Amino acid sequence: MKTGLKIGVLGAGQLGRMLALAGYPLDIDFVFLDPAVEACAAPLGEHIHADYSDEAALAEFCSRVDLATFEFENVPNAAAEFVAARVPLHPGPRALTAGQDRLSEKALFTSLGIPVPTHAAVDSRDDLDAAVAITGLPAVLKTRRMGYDGKGQAVLRTPADLDAAWAAIGGQPLILEAFVPFEREVSCLAVRSTSGEMAFYPLVENVHRAGILRTATPTVNDPLQAIGEQHARRVAEHLGYVGVLAFEFFVAGKQLIANEIAPRVHNSGHWTIEAAETSQFENHLRAIAGLPLGSTELRGACAMVNYIGLAPDIEAASRLPGVHTHLYGKTPKPQRKIGHATVTAADAAALQSRLAALLAILPDGG
Numbered sequence: 001m002k003t004g005l006k007i008g009v010l011g012a013g014q015l016g017r018m019l020a021l022a023g024y025p026l027d028i029d030f031v032f033l034d035p036a037v038e039a040c041a042a043p044l045g046e047h048i049h050a051d052y053s054d055e056a057a058l059a060e061f062c063s064r065v066d067l068a069t070f071e072f073e074n075v076p077n078a079a080a081e082f083v084a085a086r087v088p089l090h091p092g093p094r095a096l097t098a099g100q101d102r103l104s105e106k107a108l109f110t111s112l113g114i115p116v117p118t119h120a121a122v123d124s125r126d127d128l129d130a131a132v133a134i135t136g137l138p139a140v141l142k143t144r145r146m147g148y149d150g151k152g153q154a155v156l157r158t159p160a161d162l163d164a165a166w167a168a169i170g171g172q173p174l175i176l177e178a179f180v181p182f183e184r185e186v187s188c189l190a191v192r193s194t195s196g197e198m199a200f201y202p203l204v205e206n207v208h209r210a211g212i213l214r215t216a217t218p219t220v221n222d223p224l225q226a227i228g229e230q231h232a233r234r235v236a237e238h239l240g241y242v243g244v245l246a247f248e249f250f251v252a253g254k255q256l257i258a259n260e261i262a263p264r265v266h267n268s269g270h271w272t273i274e275a276a277e278t279s280q281f282e283n284h285l286r287a288i289a290g291l292p293l294g295s296t297e298l299r300g301a302c303a304m305v306n307y308i309g310l311a312p313d314i315e316a317a318s319r320l321p322g323v324h325t326h327l328y329g330k331t332p333k334p335q336r337k338i339g340h341a342t343v344t345a346a347d348a349a350a351l352q353s354r355l356a357a358l359l360a361i362l363p364d365g366g
């Protein structure tokens with residue numbers, strides 16, 4: 001790899017910010033393109049403030065970089081194709097679009113032998129009745145595109161919930177999924193290099209609150225690790241994937257049931273900054289820059305806690321041993337991720353007490 005590489009990133013949120021923080025020690029500079037007024041990665045590189053459909057801006061972006069990636073998976077396919085025609089884009093447009101539509105994403109998983117929840121497409125109010133006959137209740141009605149952090153979703157518990165759910169999100173392509181009575185939710189973070197080398201982080205156990213990730217804890221010797229890796233490998237190899245791929249699953253018995261993939265670094269991997277030999281951000285950069293991958297080994301007990309809406313008092317958090325705070329420079333808003341902390345400790349018992357101390361000072365009471 002030549003030194004002084006310049007990488008273009010489509011999107012300039014906190015994931016872009018943490019990519020840049022991992023890139024500077026490797027002498028990598030960054031150009032971000034993002035339409036948001038408040039783009040929190042912008043202070044860490046050059047920022048082209050433009051819409052993803054602005055071809056002049058995309059051309060300018062390509063002219064300034066050696067290669068490109070994205071940190072926002074809802075970049076329009078046309079923008080990805082435009083960039084990929086001019087500079088190497090990793091992951092490529094095919095990988096980007098694979099996860100953009102929940103229905104075709106599930107068809108992909110099924111074609112690769114990966115279990116998915118029972119589901120049906122819903123394009124009309126009549127379809128919704130027909131879909132409920134297939135999935136049964138409870139079920140989760142979701143928009144097929146653009147959903148994140150539980151947005152664009154409605155849980156149907158009884159037939160009386162159907163009209164309200166349709167009124168809330170109907171009129172656009174939807175999918176109805178049987179509600180999976182999961183024991184746990186886990187994610188598999190995989191990374192694949194340009195040469196096809198792959199590495200996997202330990203499965204991460206994720207706890208959500210109101211559809212938003214609250215805590216993420218890497219597992220140790222999880223019995224489902226090999227299955228998670230097998231599923232992620234199949235998808236990555238099928239897509240010719242390069243970079244970090246996050247694969248979210250429901251755990252039901254001995255099975256991993258696929259929920260969704262994110263073709264990018266992922267919130268459930270933020271703990272890797274302090275607690276893995278190589279962070280997901282560095283490994284993503286290594287992968288797309290054609291470098292050998294770094295070790296994904298866990299350094300010790302750890303957990304990640306998202307700061308949602310409000311951050312704790314920084315002085316109080318700074319007094320707590322083993323608490324590593326990351327603030328994204330975003331304006332606090334209800335239900336908005338504005339930062340996170342990785343809590344590290346020598347062992348599981350010490351981790352629990354450090355976590356309890358942090359949760360006790362969170363504005364929402366943990």
Ligand code: AMP
Nearest residue numbers: 117140148149150177178179180208211
């Ligand atoms: P998603 O945006 O699809 O990741 O959904 C957000 C969260 O809603 C998931 O992490 C689960 O906690 C819950 N959820 C979504 N789909 C289902 C399902 N089919 N069964 C059970 N819980 C679900």
